[in-house]
Amino acid sequence: MTFASNDTITAVATAPGRGGVGIVRVSGPQSRAMAETILGLTPKPRFAHYGPFYGANGEVLDEGIALFFPGPNSFTGEDVLELQGHGGPIILQWLLERTVQLGARLAEPGEFSKQAFLNDKLDLAQAEAIADLIDASSQQAAKSALKSLQGEFSKQVNELVEELIQLRIYVEAAIDFPEEEIDFLSDGKVAGELQHILERLHQVLASAQQGVLLREGMSVVILGRPNAGKSSLLNALSGRESAIVTDIAGTTRDIVKEEIQIDGMPLHVLDTAGLREATDAVEQIGIQRAWAAIEEADRILVVVQANENIHPEDQAILARMPSHIPVTLIHNKIDLIEKSPGLDETVETAEIWLSAKHQLGLDLLKQHLKTQMGYAQTQEGVFMARKRHLDALNRALEFVQTGQQQLEAYAAGELLAEDLRQAQQALSEITGQFTSDDLLGRIFTSFCIGK
Ligand code: GDP
Ligand code: ZN
Incomplete structure (x- = not known):
């Protein structure tokens, strides 16, 4: 399912100042019509089209390369148009204004990435990794941000979530059969799984701590x-x-x-x-x-x-x-x-x-x-992470530990199941399955415009 936004957004995607090439990026339902008007033809999807970019009176604003990516196979999941012109501030302002004239509105910081997140093109940790990659101040930081962007961190979090879900199912089944509950919970499987999850959580936390250190x-x-x-x-x-x-x-x-x-x-x-x-x-x-x-x-x-x-x-x-x-x-x-x-x-x-x-x-x-x-000697395999991720991992760790105590002290299945649910929810905040609008706002507004 695509998260359909009625708005078509536009921004200069390249850094301010002068450069060989400057890019205006447009995303949204009007991108296709806009491409036809500016280029004077319908560009072939995902092929580079070289030619003039036309203004409102048919004048040539610039000439360059246009790329059209029909949704959902685009960065944002919507129709995306990229105009690659000459990288001067005046030209880019003309191109930007032209797209606004044709119905786009100026994008907010991080809005392209947010759209990509809402359309499941990226999870939240990956979207954050884009900003961290751009902001990286060392080679190690860039490498680890790239790892997170490619999903290394999310994969480990998702595996943990999956294990928590499986364990919850098992524990909840035990609760549903009260006469066998004690046997269920004391057969060692639950305790073993809990121990395993705790160890994995500690590993991911240690790696995330290195990632935060690389970032901060x-x-x-x-x-x-x-x-x-x-x-x-x-x-x-x-x-x-x-x-x-x-x-x-x-x-x-x-x-x-x-x-x-x-x-x-x-x-x-x-x-x-x-x-x-x-x-x-x-x-x-x-x-x-x-x-x-x-x-x-x-x-x-x-x-x-x-x-x-x-x-x-x-x-x-x-x-x-x-x-x-x-x-x-x-x-x-x-x-x-x-x-x-x-x-x-x-x-x-x-x-x-x-x-x-x-x-x-x-x-x-x-x-x-x-x-x-506590900076590790080797940063091989470290993925980029943020303080909010550490916070979520630590909360998940506490819930699992509490659950373990409930099990050991009282063989309390229901309390354990609740702790597992909370741990799962805490982890899901990392990848963005559980997020508030407020949190999304805070994350994406710290991005640069055009990303
Ligand atoms: P600051 O005012 O604390 O920033 O000091 P500077 O770094 O400007 O250094 C002051 C002076 O001490 C300069 O002339 C430096 O060349 C000199 N200096 C700095 N480190 C050393 C050192 O290890 N040995 C010697 N002999 N001189 C040093
Ligand atoms: Zn000095």
Whole structure:
């Protein structure tokens, strides 16, 4: 069944700016008629048609390639027209306006993908993987998003759902024959199945956790006095001469955000100028921002100079760190004291000795950060996942565990059946079999326009 929308939607599908080719994509019932009007002929389905694109008065707006995909064999499941013109903003605006003139309305962000989801072309985890693939900031993240897009994650979730359904059927049959219920439930099959499902859930959860880490990355705040070597450390870690530096809008003080990655794990680094006691109001705002960033961080790196005693200012900062945010103390410039690289993770504040400038001990730091986040050595087979997926998996896990306890403690078939039903429902949220409009709205509006 196709989810028929009366609207025909249109959007520029390529990135804004100038490029060799720019694409306007149209989806909906009017796509076919629109193709005939713009091209002056009916394009052969799924064949490239090269020719002029006509405007309202028969003038040529551009020339390029048109592709027509009749539904349901299209990305959205509806009739889809793609106009591939020249990739300039004016041309694309003309083409976009032409499709609006002919009855299309501008698509909302993610609306093509949402249509594909509603028409069962993709499940929800796959649709989310499209956005994650586009947003991927590392090769590993892109690879894993592709895995999810191809259905690897959904397949594992669906297998679990199927096992839960089978077990529910078995348990509910037992409830229907009360005189045999106890035998049914105590024959070991149910307990064995439950154990098996729990193990699978743990496996999928572990893999999804890696996927979330690939997507979200680790966020660290880097602190230290001027000249301690913070910028040098960032550049050395990123393996680039100069890391991408973006100013956070509205900051009055020197907080710089950098995006680097270590072995595929995105690392969001906030480089703050310092947390000295400030008297003037502007500086105080900057300091407040720095503390706010610290509260959100996964870890704080405090950079000090190995050739100097820890400065009282740094000591004061270390003493004020929130207890729930772990701190690593980095003694930089070990070349000046001829010390070897080193790592001590046995103490509450981990310590690392390295030289940013001479690239000594950087692998210790990388390893340390990966270990602290639980980032797996190999990302082979990891699929992309989101926090909402983890949440669903964790809920499913809790329901199955509760069910297991009901069975062990009371041989309570009905309670177990209910827990299994809830676990199944939680898992179904991942692939979108159970979703609210509200959730769909939230997911798809975070997509880019034209996707
Ligand atoms: P920031 O102010 O904390 O960002 O410090 P910078 O990264 O700008 O470095 C300050 C100075 O220390 C620069 O001259 C760097 O070349 C130097 N520096 C950084 N790391 C090292 C190191 O490992 N050894 C030595 N000898 N100098 C370093
Ligand atoms: Zn700096």
